Amino acid sequence: MEEKKKIIRKKAKVLKDQCVACGTCEAECPIEAIKVVAGVFAEVDEGRCVGCSKCEKVCPASIIEIIEKEVVK
Incomplete structure (x- = not known):
């Protein structure tokens, strides 16, 4: 049986x-x-x-965060 890996x-x-929908993040x-x-x-x-x-880094409202998600493959 193949072992699943967590990534x-x-x-x-x-x-x-x-x-605030300023679009700065979209442009970056x-x-x-x-x-x-x-x-x-x-x-x-x-x-x-x-x-x-x-x-x-560019969000003027500081409402974007980078989160870690665990994926099983």
């Missing part, structure tokens, strides 16, 4: 209720993994996000 992946998380993301939705809040495409933390 830690980093992803950006936006506190949507505090987002090198792989277009974060978008401002309907001018209301930013949303992260977890399938694309690589956890580089560029969005977290």
